Amino acid sequence: MTQSSVIRILPEAVANKIAAGEVVERPASVVKESMENSLDAGAERVEVSVEAGGKRRITITDDGCGMSHDDALLAFERHATSKIRTAEDLFEISTLGFRGEALPSIAAVSRLELETRHASEDAGTRIEIAGGKLRDVKEVAWPQGTRIDVHDLFFNTPGRRKFLKSESTELGHIATLVTHYALAHPEKSFRLTSLTNEILNVSPVATARERVYQVMGGQLLEQMVEVAPAVRRMPAPSYAGFEEEAEDAGPVMVRVFGFVSRPEVQKLNRNQIYFFVNRRLVRDRLILHAITEAYRNILPSGIFPVALIFLEIPAAEVDVNVHPSKTEVRFRRSQFVHDLVRDSVRQSLVAARPVAAFPLGKSQKRPATDLLEAEASERLSDEPPGLKGPEIPGPSRPPQRRDDYHLSSPRPAPETGRLPLDGALSVYTPPAVTAQQGASLEAEVPRPAGVSELPADLVPLGQVQESFIVATNAEGLWIVDQHAAHERVLFEQHVRQRRERKVEGQRLLMPIVVELKPEQQAVYHEIAGELGANGFEVEPFGQRTVAVKSAPAEIRADDVERLLLEILDSVGQEAKSLSLDDLRLKIAASVSCHAAIKINMRLEQSKMVWLLRALGDSQAPMTCPHGRPIVLRYRMKELQKAFKRI
Numbered sequence: 115m116t117q118s119s120v121i122r123i124l125p126e127a128v129a130n131k132i133a134a135g136e137v138v139e140r141p142a143s144v145v146k147e148s149m150e151n152s153l154d155a156g157a158e159r160v161e162v163s164v165e166a167g168g169k170r171r172i173t174i175t176d177d178g179c180g181m182s183h184d185d186a187l188l189a190f191e192r193h194a195t196s197k198i199r200t201a202e203d204l205f206e207i208s209t210l211g212f213r214g215e216a217l218p219s220i221a222a223v224s225r226l227e228l229e230t231r232h233a234s235e236d237a238g239t240r241i242e243i244a245g246g247k248l249r250d251v252k253e254v255a256w257p258q259g260t261r262i263d264v265h266d267l268f269f270n271t272p273g274r275r276k277f278l279k280s281e282s283t284e285l286g287h288i289a290t291l292v293t294h295y296a297l298a299h300p301e302k303s304f305r306l307t308s309l310t311n312e313i314l315n316v317s318p319v320a321t322a323r324e325r326v327y328q329v330m331g332g333q334l335l336e337q338m339v340e341v342a343p344a345v346r347r348m349p350a351p352s353y354a355g356f357e358e359e360a361e362d363a364g365p366v367m368v369r370v371f372g373f374v375s376r377p378e379v380q381k382l383n384r385n386q387i388y389f390f391v392n393r394r395l396v397r398d399r400l401i402l403h404a405i406t407e408a409y410r411n412i413l414p415s416g417i418f419p420v421a422l423i424f425l426e427i428p429a430a431e432v433d434v435n436v437h438p439s440k441t442e443v444r445f446r447r448s449q450f451v452h453d454l455v456r457d458s459v460r461q462s463l464v465a466a467r468p469v470a471a472f473p474l475g476k477s478q479k480r481p482a483t484d485l486l487e488a489e490a491s492e493r494l495s496d497e498p499p500g501l502k503g504p505e506i507p508g509p510s511r512p513p514q515r516r517d518d519y520h521l522s523s524p525r526p527a528p529e530t531g532r533l534p535l536d537g538a539l540s541v542y543t544p545p546a547v548t549a550q551q552g553a554s555l556e557a558e559v560p561r562p563a564g565v566s567e568l569p570a571d572l573v574p575l576g577q578v579q580e581s582f583i584v585a586t587n588a589e590g591l592w593i594v595d596q597h598a599a600h601e602r603v604l605f606e607q608h609v610r611q612r613r614e615r616k617v618e619g620q621r622l623l624m625p626i627v628v629e630l631k632p633e634q635q636a637v638y639h640e641i642a643g644e645l646g647a648n649g650f651e652v653e654p655f656g657q658r659t660v661a662v663k664s665a666p667a668e669i670r671a672d673d674v675e676r677l678l679l680e681i682l683d684s685v686g687q688e689a690k691s692l693s694l695d696d697l698r699l700k701i702a703a704s705v706s707c708h709a710a711i712k713i714n715m716r717l718e719q720s721k722m723v724w725l726l727r728a729l730g731d732s733q734a735p736m737t738c739p740h741g742r743p744i745v746l747r748y749r750m751k752e753l754q755k756a757f758k759r760i
């Protein structure tokens with residue numbers, strides 16, 4: 115080595131600390147890595163206990179295969195793993211772990227004790243490590259399996275320690291993590307306890323549905339639609355490179371199933387969307403996109419559902435070696451996976467009953483039901499705020515929001531003689547129309563035959579304040595927002611006509627001269643052609659003004675100016691990123707909103723009958739193009755309950 119040589123190989127201890135920085139971000143990361151090891155070891159039962167949100171102590175005990183004395187020592191070496199042998203193995207990883215980094219990383223930043231015994235040995239092994247230094251190894255009596263006990267996480271990295279959040283927040287992350295691993299492995303037992311509480315305790319069950327029920331309770335299940343398992347054969351890759359491999363491999367099957375929320379569940383962020391690839395919890399933009407697409411025109415943009423999606427795909431089709439925390443994946447045929455998820459979710463939503471029941475607004479909750487809720491959430495966390503903003507550890511984690519959905523929050527039955535109407539109607543205030551809100555109706559999955567989304571036998575009884583149609587049938591009481599219902603009918607009609615190039619414009623008696631602001635003018639020039647195809651005839655007229663000579667047939671003359679400006683403004687914010695499809699839907703949404711019957715409008719009986727019929731025939735009678743609910747249903751049973759008859 116010459117004098118000018120400045121590069122050196124870092125000592126093992128330093129390298130481990132660096133790796134720990136990526137692998138161990140917070141207490142939940144320790145839980146994640148250890149649970150993965152337990153599951154990889156074939157454990158049937160995994161128990162996690164934590165103190166002080168995991169900051170003081172985390173213990174994970176399993177009944178897996180355990181380790182021999184020599185393996186236990188080796189496991190703490192960097193890149194020591196029993197799960198892969200060669201670089202080729204990286205292309206087909208069937209275990210949760212494979213990098214051989216977790217144990218040395220955790221050991222580098224904590225005081226750790228490990229007890230383990232492999233079936234092939236009589237005695238167990240106990241290892242003690244602090245800050246990456248081996249302190250003690252001895253023989254102990256130990257049943258088969260492994261226990262890892264992590265004290266004082268980040269005791270030697272104060273910088274990291276400072277970034278930890280409150281105990282309840284850290285516990286929330288851990289609870290979310292254990293909950294979701296439990297969801298992915300219904301055939302195993304999981305238990306999570308804090309010093310004062312049992313947060314989760316689930317025994318083996320046969321189906322994912324039963325596990326969702328165990329973990330989240332019946333109320334959440336009621337708000338969810340099951341995505342029925344769909345198995346699809348992957349098409350052969352069309353690009354070069356993979357072709358020879360694919361030929362001998364035979365058909366590649368992919369399976370998707372899970373649970374997604376009904377349209378009335380509306381979250382302000384994506385934190386409740388969970389996605390598992392071969393039972394590994396991952397964050398994936400592609401899948402997020404697929405889910406957003408599935409909800410297009412069902413939820414407005416900026417509003418998100420709750421979703422648990424499980425994807426089973428041959429290991430060779432997915433690369434999990436993307437990030438040290440293994441929370442990201444790459445699919446070999448990503449478009450296929452994307453479309454499969456989108457179509458499966460969409461299909462389940464369309465097939466599910468369309469109607470919103472009476473969701474209760476927060477303000478409606480009475481003390482008794484709050485208690486109920488507290489009790490239910492206790493099962494997930496001993497400090498409910500800790501569950502706000504659940505997410506998996508990872509650098510791409512979205513910012514935490516306080517407006518989160520409570521996984522276990524029950525929907526209480528009404529307790530007084532008052533129907534919780536205002537709660538139901540204030541569920542959601544729509545934001546401005548944006549690109550995401552329309553659905554490509556061409557892409558709409560055909561409705562399965564025989565599923566009548568809105569019953570055809572509804573008899574309208576009258577209107578509430580000339581705004582909401584009240585109807586009944588054998589099922590119970592129905593309330594329909596007349597404006598939103600008509601808007602939905604017109605929207606679909608307009609999209610259909612546009613597709614068939616049959617939108618009719620109506621000549622105005624007198625051209626309407628509209629003054630445009632510069633940005634509106636710019637947008638106008640960009641979308642003039644599309645406006646023309648939507649029944650508008652607009653011509654430049656002077657420097658900053660246009661003359662509207664025709665408008666879509668259903669629009670009243672005195673509403674034309676407002677409609678045009680609204681379209682220009684709504685498109686203006688995102689003119690550049692808007693696809694033609696999105697633009698068309700946006701225009702259709704604006705036109706139908708302006709053309710629809712308004713609230714505070716008296717309707718003849720025959721008109722109400724017509725509207726309910728037309729709504730029933732539409733593809734998505736449950737939500738208006740802006741994402742608001744259209745129909746509320748109050749079941750007979752709920753009425754009887756409210757009147758204390760049952």
Ligand code: ADP
Nearest residue numbers: 151155189195196211212213214215216217260
């Ligand atoms: P990886 O999981 O990527 O292989 P780890 O550092 O997490 O790396 O673990 C190293 C090795 O230690 C594993 O490959 C496994 O053989 C062994 N091991 C870790 N935890 C357990 C456990 N709970 N039960 C049995 N073996 C374990």
Ligand code: MG
Nearest residue numbers: 147151211216
């Ligand atoms: Mg591991």
